[in-house]
Amino acid sequence: MLVTGRKLPIGIQTFEDIRNDGYLYVDKTALMWTIANIGKPFFLSRPRRFGKSLLISTFEAYFKGRRELFTGFAVEELKKKWEEHPVLHLDLNARKYTTPADLDAILNQHLERWEAVYGEEKRDRASEERFAYVIRRASEQTGKGVVVLVDEYDKPLLQAIQNEPLLESYRSTLKAFYGVLKSADRYLRFAFLTGVTKFSQVSVFSDLNQLNSQTERHYQVIIYLIFKLMGQFTQAEVHSSRGRADAVVKTPKFVYVFEFKLKGTAGQTLQQIEEKGYTLPYAAEGRQVIKVGVEFSAEKRNVERWMVEEEK
Known part of the structure; x- marks a missing residue:
């Protein structure tokens, strides 16, 4: 009861x-x-x-x-x-x-x-x-x-x-x-x-x-909602000293730092993560930090390409 x-x-x-x-x-x-x-x-x-x-x-x-x-x-x-x-x-x-x-x-x-x-x-x-x-x-x-x-x-x-x-x-x-x-x-x-x-x-x-209309933020919220439905703790638009990461997902062993691009390539998103220092706040946490660059296609209304790179 x-x-x-x-x-x-x-x-x-x-x-x-x-x-x-x-x-x-x-x-x-x-x-x-x-x-x-x-x-x-x-x-x-x-x-x-x-x-x-x-x-x-x-x-x-x-x-x-x-x-x-x-x-x-x-x-x-x-x-x-x-x-x-x-x-x-x-x-x-x-x-x-x-x-x-x-x-x-x-x-x-x-x-x-x-x-x-x-x-x-x-x-x-x-x-x-x-x-x-x-x-x-x-x-x-x-x-x-x-x-x-x-x-x-x-x-x-x-x-x-x-x-x-x-x-x-x-x-x-x-x-x-x-x-x-x-x-x-x-x-x-x-x-x-x-x-x-x-x-x-x-x-x-x-x-x-x-x-x-398909905007970069439109895709961001879809990804965010998917993570939430999966039960993952997700932070959106996480600010750092030189910018803000589109999303950060934390698990017991890993920290995933995401950057999304509608008008740009997956390679450019990884470059932005590196140049803006989005991963720096997590360097001392003891978890493996992984950078994820995602490229969207407005025509296909879907993910076009993604690239993953481990922080060394």
């Missing part, structure tokens, strides 16, 4: 409630911190009841600078400077969508709430125009990049899957709305969208093509 003084957070989707009410929480904040610091637009597709809403809520607390909610968690050590960013949280999960007016109503509800804080655009403007205005105003008023969080981006589409005219109406509205994230990129600090199904880019995200 399991005996515990902590409550299980069954059905709890708000990070603040979990922390303030003493629920159990498995610390995933190191992964959250990595995602929050490797780029702007992210899309997460997972089935329902897989923790997407809780992750969105955790991001919201993080970007609002709620440090007190993260006491004792990994992110408390990773985050050196806590700042509050304006957060625009769009939740499409709490409504049934049977007509185009239903989608318009939920977008208008969120827009009115944001406009009450950051200023109002003319009400006769389209929802995407008002959205763009709110993002710009929020950034200008606070001097900070705006964080946009969208929970269940595809719920209206899923509910109209057997009604082609209604589906096309929803698709058109959401395509224009989400497309603002591309035009407003300079005002954004971070954008994260979750959903159940990944619709083709042509249907919804053709105006938001940077969701599929």
Whole structure:
């Protein structure tokens, strides 16, 4: 029989409630911190009841600078400077969508709430125009990049899957709305969208093509997550006196120092590790230090080549 003084957070989707009410929480904040610091637009597709809403809520607390909610968690050590960013949280999960007016109503509800804080655009403007205005105003008023969080981006589409005219109406509205994230990129600090199904880019995200852009950091986070799933202790962007290593993995007998290149060769990555002295902090630990240079291919979206060299 399991005996515990902590409550299980069954059905709890708000990070603040979990922390303030003493629920159990498995610390995933190191992964959250990595995602929050490797780029702007992210899309997460997972089935329902897989923790997407809780992750969105955790991001919201993080970007609002709620440090007190993260006491004792990994992110408390990773985050050196806590700042509050304006957060625009769009939740499409709490409504049934049977007509185009239903989608318009939920977008208008969120827009009115944001406009009450950051200023109002003319009400006769389209929802995407008002959205763009709110993002710009929020950034200008606070001097900070705006964080946009969208929970269940595809719920209206899923509910109209057997009604082609209604589906096309929803698709058109959401395509224009989400497309603002591309035009407003300079005002954004971070954008994260979750959903159940990944619709083709042509249907919804053709105006938001940077969701599929391949950057060096995109590959870094994939490698980092693989190591974490393997149970390896992994440090990302480890600073030294002359630069920072992309990743460091430690085992009882070895220290692996990684450098990644999207536009460069595996040989160049090894050269950078050597020239920048990324391995120096581990010379006195008594473990074998191994340098790993990894070259990615944007065309293949995979590892193109890697080179390994033992520190002598």
